[in-house]
Structure formats: C-alpha cells, structure tokens
Amino acid sequence: MEKIIRTERLLLRPLVQSDAEDVFEWVSDPVVNRYLPYSLYKNIPQVEAWIASLKDEENVFAFCLKDTGKVIGSGDVSQNRTDSAYGLGYNLNRAYWGKGYATEAAKAMIQWAYTSLGVRDFTAQHANANPASGNVIRKCGFQFDHYGQCSRFDGSETFEASCYTLHLL
Ligand SMILES: CC(C)(COP(=O)(O)OP(=O)(O)OC[C@H]1O[C@@H](n2cnc3c(N)ncnc32)[C@H](O)[C@@H]1OP(=O)(O)O)[C@@H](O)C(=O)NCCC(=O)NCCS
Structure with missing residues (x-):
C-alpha cells in the first residue's frame, strides 16, 4: 500500500535515514518535547537508530515541505494497544509552528x-x-470524550490530559 500523501503544502512519506538531521532539530528541542512521552535526543545516531526501529504498522510519516523537501515534523496513525481504534500523534519543528501545518498533516493522516x-x-x-x-x-x-493522564516513558512526569474520539461513517 502506498504511503505517500500529498496535501496543499506538504508531502507525507515514511521517514528514511537521510532525514535524521532534520528530525534532530525538533527531537532535541526541550520546548517541543515538553509534553511528549519520549526523552530528548542527544545526537544524530540516536535519531538514526529510532528511524531504523520503526515498523511498517506504526504508520509514521515524515511531514516534508513540498517547496524545499525539508522535513519539518512527523506523525503517526497506528492501532492502539487496548482497542481497535487508531491513535493519532504529531510533532513539529518549532520554527514552523502556527502556520497550520500540524492540522494539515493530521487531517491527511x-x-x-x-x-x-x-x-x-x-x-x-x-x-x-x-x-x-x-x-x-x-x-x-x-x-x-474524557479526562485522563499521559506519562513520560521514563516515568519522570505525568500530565493531566484530555482524550478525544472521532468516528467516521
Ligand atoms: C501541537 C503542534 C503540533 C501544533 O503545530 P502547529 O502546526 O503550530 O499547529 P496548527 O498551526 O495546525 O494549529 C495550532 C492551533 O493552535 C493554536 N495555538 C498555537 N499555540 C497555542 C497556544 N500556546 N495556546 C493556544 N492555542 C495555540 C494556533 O493558533 C492554531 O489554532 P488556529 O488555527 O485556530 O489559530 C506543535 O505546537 C508542536 O509540535 N508541539 C510540540 C509537540 C506536541 O505537543 N505534539 C502533540 C502532542 S499531543
């Protein structure tokens, strides 16, 4: 199945090793990371290892600017562990916030x-x-749908969270 999605300004496709430098710009940024589960990345090889570990069924997409090819964010839409629904996630390089890119990518996924x-x-x-x-x-x-909590994978923090559902016919 083709994993290429085109939107008005973005091309979404699987991450590849040569994206590691672009990805490092946001996975090493404590502001982007503030409410995310994963720990800050310290170097490019850590990012390369993450990209290599991705499984097809995780449906992780790179968000690339159509104009330049730069990877400005990533997201995923993958089946939840506890139910049949698919969970949506995304994060974006801080230099590109506030321009509607996350919404454009999320809707496309x-x-x-x-x-x-x-x-x-x-x-x-x-x-x-x-x-x-x-x-x-x-x-x-x-x-x-309901209030809940989300925790960092290392257990260091737990955040009060809002949980949402979307049902499409
Ligand atoms: C969340 C995130 C992906 C949004 O990316 P983005 O491309 O800036 O999002 P969009 O421009 O599509 O839309 C963001 C909306 O939130 C609004 N917004 C931005 N900052 C805000 C803030 N601090 N408080 C309230 N609303 C805010 C924007 O105005 C916009 O709404 P509008 O279109 O009605 O004006 C980005 O901030 C990010 O990467 N954050 C860190 C990682 C993260 O939190 N990921 C999600 C974990 S659940």
Missing part, C-alpha cells in the same frame, strides 16, 4: 487511514497544559 486501511475510529489526546495540540485535535473533527 486520518483521511489516509480511512481510505487505505478502512479505519473508522480514531483517538487523540493532549496534555491540558498544551492547548495548541487540543486545537489541532478539534480542528480534525474530534469530540472530547
């Missing part, structure tokens, strides 16, 4: 999962202290 995988149920969540992500989620059509 949902549409791709609907069309290519037949997914009808989606989930998304954001830390309450991270309202920009809440805006992206709502602009994709998600409805608030």
